[in-house]
Amino acid sequence: MNNPSSKLLATIVAMAAGLGLQAAEINVFAAASLTDALKQIAADYERSSGDKIAFNFAASGTLSRQIEAGAPADVFFAADETKADALEKKGLLVSGTRKSLLGNSLVIITSVEAAAIHSPAELTNAAIQHVALGEVQTVPCGTYAKAYLEKRQLWAAVETKVVPCASVRAVLAAVESGNVDAGFVYKTDAAVSKKVKVAYEIPAEEAPKISYPLALLKDAPQPEAARKFMAYLDSDAATAVFKQFGFIVLTAPADK
Amino acid sequence: MSSAEWQLVGFSLRVAVASLLLLLPPGLALAWWLARKEWRGKALVETLVSLPLVLPPVVTGLVLLQLFGRRRPVGGWLHSAFHYDVVFTWRAVVLALTTMSLPLFVRAARTAFEEVDVKFEQLARTLGAGEWRVFFTITLPLAKRGVLAGTLLAFARALGEFGATIMVAGNIPGRTTTLSVAIYQAVENGEDAHAWALAGVSAVIAFAAVFVSEQLQRRHR
Amino acid sequence: MKGPILTANFQKQFPGGPKIVAKDLRIGGGITVLFGASGSGKTTILRCLAGLERPQMGTIAFGQESWFDSARKVFQPPKKRRVGFVVQDYGLFPHLSVARNVSYGLQELPAAERASRVTEILRWLGVEDFEHRLPSELSGGQQQRVALARAVACRPKLLLLDEPFAALDLPTRSRLRGELRQLLRQLGIPTILVTHDRLEALALGDEVVVLHDGLNVQHGVVHEVFNRPVSLAVAEIAAVETIQPGRVLSTQDGLATVAVGEVRLVALAVNLPPETSDVYVCIRAEDVSLMRVEKLESSPRNRLAATVRAVAREGPLVRVSLDCGFPLTALLTESGRAELALCEGTEVLVLIKAPQVHLIPFQR
Numbered sequence: 001m002n003n004p005s006s007k008l009l010a011t012i013v014a015m016a017a018g019l020g021l022q023a024a025e026i027n028v029f030a031a032a033s034l035t036d037a038l039k040q041i042a043a044d045y046e047r048s049s050g051d052k053i054a055f056n057f058a059a060s061g062t063l064s065r066q067i068e069a070g071a072p073a074d075v076f077f078a079a080d081e082t083k084a085d086a087l088e089k090k091g092l093l094v095s096g097t098r099k100s101l102l103g104n105s106l107v108i109i110t111s112v113e114a115a116a117i118h119s120p121a122e123l124t125n126a127a128i129q130h131v132a133l134g135e136v137q138t139v140p141c142g143t144y145a146k147a148y149l150e151k152r153q154l155w156a157a158v159e160t161k162v163v164p165c166a167s168v169r170a171v172l173a174a175v176e177s178g179n180v181d182a183g184f185v186y187k188t189d190a191a192v193s194k195k196v197k198v199a200y201e202i203p204a205e206e207a208p209k210i211s212y213p214l215a216l217l218k219d220a221p222q223p224e225a226a227r228k229f230m231a232y233l234d235s236d237a238a239t240a241v242f243k244q245f246g247f248i249v250l251t252a253p254a255d256k
Numbered sequence: 257m258s259s260a261e262w263q264l265v266g267f268s269l270r271v272a273v274a275s276l277l278l279l280l281p282p283g284l285a286l287a288w289w290l291a292r293k294e295w296r297g298k299a300l301v302e303t304l305v306s307l308p309l310v311l312p313p314v315v316t317g318l319v320l321l322q323l324f325g326r327r328r329p330v331g332g333w334l335h336s337a338f339h340y341d342v343v344f345t346w347r348a349v350v351l352a353l354t355t356m357s358l359p360l361f362v363r364a365a366r367t368a369f370e371e372v373d374v375k376f377e378q379l380a381r382t383l384g385a386g387e388w389r390v391f392f393t394i395t396l397p398l399a400k401r402g403v404l405a406g407t408l409l410a411f412a413r414a415l416g417e418f419g420a421t422i423m424v425a426g427n428i429p430g431r432t433t434t435l436s437v438a439i440y441q442a443v444e445n446g447e448d449a450h451a452w453a454l455a456g457v458s459a460v461i462a463f464a465a466v467f468v469s470e471q472l473q474r475r476h477r
Numbered sequence: 478m479k480g481p482i483l484t485a486n487f488q489k490q491f492p493g494g495p496k497i498v499a500k501d502l503r504i505g506g507g508i509t510v511l512f513g514a515s516g517s518g519k520t521t522i523l524r525c526l527a528g529l530e531r532p533q534m535g536t537i538a539f540g541q542e543s544w545f546d547s548a549r550k551v552f553q554p555p556k557k558r559r560v561g562f563v564v565q566d567y568g569l570f571p572h573l574s575v576a577r578n579v580s581y582g583l584q585e586l587p588a589a590e591r592a593s594r595v596t597e598i599l600r601w602l603g604v605e606d607f608e609h610r611l612p613s614e615l616s617g618g619q620q621q622r623v624a625l626a627r628a629v630a631c632r633p634k635l636l637l638l639d640e641p642f643a644a645l646d647l648p649t650r651s652r653l654r655g656e657l658r659q660l661l662r663q664l665g666i667p668t669i670l671v672t673h674d675r676l677e678a679l680a681l682g683d684e685v686v687v688l689h690d691g692l693n694v695q696h697g698v699v700h701e702v703f704n705r706p707v708s709l710a711v712a713e714i715a716a717v718e719t720i721q722p723g724r725v726l727s728t729q730d731g732l733a734t735v736a737v738g739e740v741r742l743v744a745l746a747v748n749l750p751p752e753t754s755d756v757y758v759c760i761r762a763e764d765v766s767l768m769r770v771e772k773l774e775s776s777p778r779n780r781l782a783a784t785v786r787a788v789a790r791e792g793p794l795v796r797v798s799l800d801c802g803f804p805l806t807a808l809l810t811e812s813g814r815a816e817l818a819l820c821e822g823t824e825v826l827v828l829i830k831a832p833q834v835h836l837i838p839f840q841r
Contacts, residue, residue: 061444178327179344376570381529381556384585
C-alpha cells in the first residue's frame with residue numbers, strides 16, 4: 001500500500017516542481033541594436049526550453065539607469081563596456097558571469113534621397129544639414145560615433161548638425177523618415193532596414209572598440225533560468241543567428 | 257548654474273513667448289467664434305480644439321510629426337518651396353508649444369467672452385461701430401481679466417511642455433532643448449545635481465507666473 | 478398732415494416661443510409710445526427697428542430708405558441705420574468714462590469737434606460734471622441722462638427708448654418723467670418709447686400704439702386711445718376701471734340707450750356699427766362724478782343711485798367702489814371724498830356724461 005501512494009506523491013511533487021520550473025519568465029535588458037537578433041534567438045529558446053523571455057530594448061545607458069533605480073531584471077546585455085563597468089562598481093552584477101560576447105561595425109547611413117557621401121569628411125558639407133547620433137552619454141553607438149569623429153578631427157564641424165536620439169534604433173528611424181540627412185548606426189541596424197543606404201563603413205582599425213558585455217544581475221528574480229539562457233546565447237545555435245544578422249562574435253571572454 | 261544652463265532657461269522663455277504670440281490671433285478668433293456664433297458642426301470644432309488637452313502629448317507630437325516631417329504634406333511643401341525646415345529646429349518647439357497651449361487659452365478666453373454681456377456689443381453697433389471696432393473696444397477690454405488669465409495659463413503650459421516637443425523637435429542642445437527636456441535628459445544621464453538645478457529654476461518660474469496671475473485677478477475684484 | 482416717417486410690416490417668430498407681428502405700423506414724427514403688458518412684444522419690435530433682431534419676413538422702411546425687405550433680401554445692419562438706442566438699464570460701457578461713452582458714436586468727427594460735441598451734449602443734459610467718472614459712480618437718473626446723451630450725440634434719425642424708467646424708483650420716476658418729455662421735445666428727433674406704465678404713456682407720448690399678444694391693435698393720439706379703446710383687450714390694457722357687458726336697446730339722434738343689467742345708460746352712438754346689439758360698456762373712474770344731492774344745473778344724461786361698497790386710498794387719490802346696479806369705480810381726491818363724507822354704505826348720486834360712456838361692440 002505504501003509503495004504506490006508514495007510513488008504517486010513523488011510524481012505529483014516532481015510534476016509540481018517541474019511546472020514551477022517550466023513557468024520561469026526571464027527579464028532581459030538588452031541594447032536596442034540587438035532587437036531583431038535576440039528576438040529570433042529567444043523564439044527558438046522558448047520553444048526548446050519552455051521558459052519565457054521578456055525583453056526591454058533601449059539604449060544601454062537608459063537600461064543601466066533603470067537597473068540602478070531598481071527595475072526587476074535578470075540579464076543585462078549592453079553595447080558598451082562602460083555601462084557594465086558602472087553597474088559592476090555598484091555591485092549590481094554577479095561576479096564571474098560577465099562576458100563580452102559580440103562586436104559590431106559602425107556605419108554612416110543616409111536617407112535614400114540624400115546626397116551620396118563617400119567619406120566621413122563629407123559630413124561637413126553644406127548639403128548635410130542634420131546628422132542623427134545616439135545621445136552621446138546614454139547611447140553607446142553615439143559615444144562611439146563621437147569618439148570616432150573626434151579622432152578624425154571632424155567633431156567640431158559636425159557637432160552643430162547633430163540631432164541626438166534616444167537609441168540607435170531612433171537614429172535609424174530618423175534617417176528612414178528623411179527628417180535627417182545622415183546618421184551613425186551599427187552595420188547590423190542598417191541591415192534590417194530597406195529605407196536607408198550605407199554610405200560608409202568605418203574600418204575596424206579606425207573605429208573605437210565596440211564590445212557587447214553580457215552579465216547576470218545580482219537581484220535577478222530568476223537566476224537559474226537566467227544562467228541557462230545566458231549559456232544558450234553562447235551556444236552555436238545562437239552564434240549562428242548573431243552572425244546571420246552581421247554581428248561579430250568574440251571568441252575570447254572579457255578579461256575580468 | 258552655469259552659463260549654458262542660463263542659456264537654456266533663456267531659450268525656454270523665448271520659445272514660450274514666441275508660442276504665445278503665435279497662438280494669440282487664432283486663439284482669440286476661435287474663442288470669439290465659439291462664444292458668439294452657432295453653426296452646424298460647432299460641436300466638432302469644439303472637440304478638435306480640446307483634443308490636445310486630452311490626448312497624450314506624445315500623440316499630438318506624433319500627429320505634428322506626420323504633418324511637418326520633411327517628407328510629409330506640410331513639411332515637404334515648406335522644404336521644397338522655401339527650404340524651410342520645421343522638425344528638429346526651434347520652429348518645431350514653437351509649433352509643439354503652440355499646439356499644446358492653444359486649447360487651454362481658447363477655453364479661458366471663450367469663457368471670458370461669454371461673460372461679456374452682448375447688449376454692450378449691440379449698443380456699440382447701434383452707435384456705428386463695425387465688428388472689428390466692437391471687438392477691440394468693447395468685447396476684449398471687458399474680457400481682459402479672463403483673457404489674461406488664459407494667456408498666463410498658456411505660458412505656464414508651454415514652459416512645462418515635454419511630450420510633443422521631444423517627439424517633433426528632439427533634444428538638440430542649444431537648439432531645441434527646453435527646460436523640461438533638459439531635466440529628463442539629465443536624469444537619463446545620471447546627472448542628478450544638474451537635473452535638480454534645472455528643476456529648481458522651472459519651479460521658480462512657474463511660481464512667479466501663478467503668483468502674478470493671482471495678483472492680477474485680485475486687483476480687479 | 479405729414480406722412481409717416483417709419484413704416485413697418487413684419488413678423489418675428491422666436492423658435493419655440495412667441496410670434497410678434499407688426500401689422501401696418503406707421504410712425505410719425507414726435508413721440509410715439511409702444512404700450513402693452515410685459516411680454517406683449519414691445520421690446521422685440523423696438524429691437525427689430527434698430528436692426529438688433531431680424532424678422533423672418535416683412536419690410537421696414539424709414540422715409541425712402543429700405544431697412545429691411547425679406548422679399549428682396551435687404552437688411553441694413555444697425556451700423557447703417559443711424560438709430561439712437563437706450564436700453565432699460567442704460568448699457569453704459571462700464572470700462573469707459575462718461576465722456577468716452579458719449580463720444581463712442583462720434584468717430585467720424587475730427588477730435589476737436591468730437592470733444593466739443595460731447596461737452597455740449599453733457600452740459601445740455603446737466604451732467605457735464607461727471608465727464609471723467611465711470612458709470613458705476615453715477616446714480617440711476619444720471620446714468621439715464623448719460624445714456625441719452627450717448628444715443629443722441631451722433632444726431633440719429635430715430636431715437637428708441639426701451640422702458641427708460643424701469644430701473645428707477647418711483648419718486649425719481651415721477652420727477653424725471655416731466656424732464657424727459659421736455660428734453661425729447663427740445664431734441665425734436667422722432668422717438669419711439671416702450672413702456673407698460675399708463676402714466677408714462679400719458680405724460681410722454683403724442684401718439685400711442687397698443688400691443689396685445691405680439692400684435693399692434695390700436696394706434697392714435699394717447700388720450701383718445703385710452704378713452705376710446707377699440708376692443709376689450711385694449712380696454713383692459715389701458716386699465717379702464719369699469720368694463721361691463723351690456724345690450725344696445727335703441728339708437729336715436731346719435732345717442733344709444735344701453736342696458737347693463739337693470740340699469741339704463743345713455744352713450745354716444747358714433748362709430749357704432751348698425752345692428753350692434755351686444756357691447757362692452759367702458760367707463761373711466763375719473764369720469765364718474767359723485768354728489769349727495771342732485772343739483773338742477775347738472776347736465777349729464779346718466780344719473781344713477783348708488784351705494785358705496787368700499788373706499789381705498791391710493792396716494793393722493795381715493796378709489797371708491799360703488800354698486801349702482803353693476804360694479805362701478807370712481808376716482809376722487811381725498812378732499813372730495815371728505816367733502817362728500819363718503820364711507821362704506823353711503824348712498825350717493827352718480828353722474829356720467831354720455832360721451833364718457835364708451836361702447837365696444839362684441840367681437841366674436
